[in-house]
Structures are given as C-alpha cells and as structure tokens.
Amino acid sequence: MSSTAKTAIVLIDPYNEFLHPEGKVNQLIAESMADTNTIFHLKNLVTAARAHKIPIYYGLHQQVKAGFLAGWNHATSMQEAQKENKVFEEGTWGVEIFEGLEPDVEGNADVVVSKHWCSRYVLAILCGVE
Numbered sequence: 664m665s666s667t668a669k670t671a672i673v674l675i676d677p678y679n680e681f682l683h684p685e686g687k688v689n690q691l692i693a694e695s696m697a698d699t700n701t702i703f704h705l706k707n708l709v710t711a712a713r714a715h716k717i718p719i720y721y722g723l724h725q726q727v728k729a730g731f732l733a734g735w736n737h738a739t740s741m742q743e744a745q746k747e748n749k750v751f752e753e754g755t756w757g758v759e760i761f762e763g764l765e766p767d768v769e770g771n772a773d774v775v776v777s778k779h780w781c782s783r784y785v786l787a788i789l790c791g792v793e
Contacts, residue, residue, distance in 0.1 A: 672712050675722045677705070677764045680750055680757040687750045687757055706763045713771055721766050721775045726753040 680686040682702060684693070696702065712719050731746050732738045738746075745751060751758050760766065766773040 670717050672708065672717060672719045673722060674705075674709075674719055674764065676724045677721065677761050678724065678751065678757060679759050679761055682761040682764075687748060702761075705761075709764055713767065716771060718772045718774060719766065721760070721773065723758075723775065724751050726751045726758050728753040 678686070680688050681692065682696070682705075683689060689696075709719065711717075727746055727749055732742060735742075749755075766775055768775070
C-alpha cells in the first residue's frame, strides 16, 4: 500500500521561456520536448498531483532586472547571454508559469521556492568534478 503523506513533486523552471514555442530558449529544447511529449506528461503529472493532493514545489530561475550581474567579476557565459538577450526578464510573459502548470498554493498546498541561479560550482559538486 502506498502513501502520499510524504510525497511531493518538484518542478524546475516551468516558465514560458522554456516550454512555450515562442519562448526565448524553447528552440534549444523543442526537439527533445517533442520527442518525449513533455508538455502532455507535465500536464498529466500536475493533474494527478491535484487529484491526490500531492504538493508541487516550484523552483524558479533568477529573473533579469535592472542591475542584473552588477558588480560581478566572474559571470558565466550563460549568465551574460541571459542578461544580453533579456531571457527570464522580470515582469514579462516569459517568466510566467506555462499555462496548465501554475501553482495552487491555497488549494493544493503548492510551494514556490526562492529563485535559483545557474552555478558551475554547484554543478561541479553534483557531477563530482573538482
């Protein structure tokens, strides 16, 4: 017998920038998303979570705004490109959650956690690179 009492789902960056065909970085993952039917499966996952009252934790990417990277001496090329192309620009359609995947904080006890940064250091630790 399974229990959902200690079960949660984690969705990372379900932004329009990634998932919508008109998103600024969608073209980088569009083929993979089509091959795996990602949107269909994500929507089914969210629907099932709602039906079983399983909370979803949303980890959202840091957004670009005035002063983004100000004072940084070692920004990554990805962070520089994000700034230059205004990818994940604060207050825009691109940083809205893709339709059908939005959090339901009150009805499902979903949680939207602090925005994260892309980090070579953390990636190196996760991959065992010194």
